[in-house]
Amino acid sequence: MTTKFSSLPVVDVGLLASPIGAYPEAEAALSKRLYEVFATTGFAYLTNIPLSFKHEDVFNLSRQFFALPIDQKMMLARRSFNKDNENTYRGYFPTQPELASDNLKEGFEIGPARPIQAASSVPSSAKFNLTEPNVWPNEADFPAQSDLEKLYVELQTLASKLLSLLAMSLGQPADFFAPYLEDSLSTLRLLHYPSVTPSASRSTPKSSDVKLSCTPHTDSGILTLLHQDSTGGLEVRNSSGDWVAAPYIPESLVVNIGDLMAKVSGGRFVATMHRVRSPVMDTSAALVNGHSETAQLGRMSVPFFFEPGENCVVRSIEGNEGSVIYGEHVRSKMKTWVEFQNDEKVEN
Numbered sequence: 001m002t003t004k005f006s007s008l009p010v011v012d013v014g015l016l017a018s019p020i021g022a023y024p025e026a027e028a029a030l031s032k033r034l035y036e037v038f039a040t041t042g043f044a045y046l047t048n049i050p051l052s053f054k055h056e057d058v059f060n061l062s063r064q065f066f067a068l069p070i071d072q073k074m075m076l077a078r079r080s081f082n083k084d085n086e087n088t089y090r091g092y093f094p095t096q097p098e099l100a101s102d103n104l105k106e107g108f109e110i111g112p113a114r115p116i117q118a119a120s121s122v123p124s125s126a127k128f129n130l131t132e133p134n135v136w137p138n139e140a141d142f143p144a145q146s147d148l149e150k151l152y153v154e155l156q157t158l159a160s161k162l163l164s165l166l167a168m169s170l171g172q173p174a175d176f177f178a179p180y181l182e183d184s185l186s187t188l189r190l191l192h193y194p195s196v197t198p199s200a201s202r203s204t205p206k207s208s209d210v211k212l213s214c215t216p217h218t219d220s221g222i223l224t225l226l227h228q229d230s231t232g233g234l235e236v237r238n239s240s241g242d243w244v245a246a247p248y249i250p251e252s253l254v255v256n257i258g259d260l261m262a263k264v265s266g267g268r269f270v271a272t273m274h275r276v277r278s279p280v281m282d283t284s285a286a287l288v289n290g291h292s293e294t295a296q297l298g299r300m301s302v303p304f305f306f307e308p309g310e311n312c313v314v315r316s317i318e319g320n321e322g323s324v325i326y327g328e329h330v331r332s333k334m335k336t337w338v339e340f341q342n343d344e345k346v347e348n
């Protein structure tokens with residue numbers, strides 16, 4: 001159960017620069033600490049993260065993508081947004097102001113760089129190909145591809161080390177999640193939430209309402225590692241139903257548990273509700289300075305969703321609940337994701 005927290009805990013993971021097994025005592029202590037935070041808030045800041053990318057590097061890469069002309073981004077859009085395209089799962093999705101004004105975001109989704117075979121149980125007529133290759137802008141316009149592929153690999157390594165510690169904290173062997181890494185379909189998602197005008201942010205009927213760009217949800221998978229910029233807006237719900245702000249802490253990552261991990265842990269870990277407030281355009285700064293870049297551009301974040309392979313069987317360590325095949329789980333969840341809702345009829 002989530003607790004009545006008023007801020008997110010901070011966990012130093014500098015230890016994870018070394019391979020798991022290098023410092024057993026410190027790893028046991030870190031594993032215990034992670035258990036505490038995931039059993040209470042379900043969310044934490046990780047500091048001293050073992051990545052070769054600084055935050056500024058990550059957002060420079062992301063900014064390069066969103067700065068491309070819309071025509072070029074639409075050439076990478078999923079087939080549901082651009083009928084000329086083959087990609088159904090990876091690639092670009094545009095903002096959809098008519099469909100979802102409280103989910104105003106554009107994004108670009110990247111899966112593993114190495115080719116992965118589709119699960120044999122998936123019919124070739126399936127609407128979404130979870131194992132399809134990535135799509136990229138051409139290199140002359142977008143030199144960031146190889147850096148994003150490198151970032152993907154580093155985040156996958158970090159997630160797998162965290163999973164080892166979580167396995168230990170649940171009384172399992174450190175390699176308990178090894179089958180989840182086989183043909184893993186993790187997603188690196190570049191997100192841009194355009195800023196809204198101050199009047200749009202106040203246009204809600206009740207004064208207690210806030211204007212959102214990402215509606216309340218829990219993440220559906222295993223573990224999320226989030227880079228966020230300094231715009232702010234991420235909020236996490238505690239057990240009293242209060243929305244607790246999760247502002248940017250320099251060079252930290254936000255980590256949270258997804259629904260499947262809550263299930264694997266036998267309900268010990270919590271998948272906590274979160275949402276994102278709309279970034280509001282700062283018109284006064286624009287007047288004084290001519291322009292104020294971040295206030296105009298809005299919020300950028302880069303969640304990395306650790307996901308197992310399509311065939312992976314996910315079950316509770318308690319063994320008393322039914323198992324879930326990851327591919328089936330994600331296909332059923334897609335029906336609730338706004339960026340997949342423009343499909344006239346989502347059939348899997």
Ligand SMILES: O=C(O)CCC(=O)C(=O)O
Pocket residue numbers: 191214219226228234274276300301302303
């Ligand atoms: O942008 C954020 O901070 C949160 C994104 C998020 O929650 C999601 O994509 O699942």
Ligand SMILES: [Fe+2]
Pocket residue numbers: 217218219274
């Ligand atoms: Fe989320």
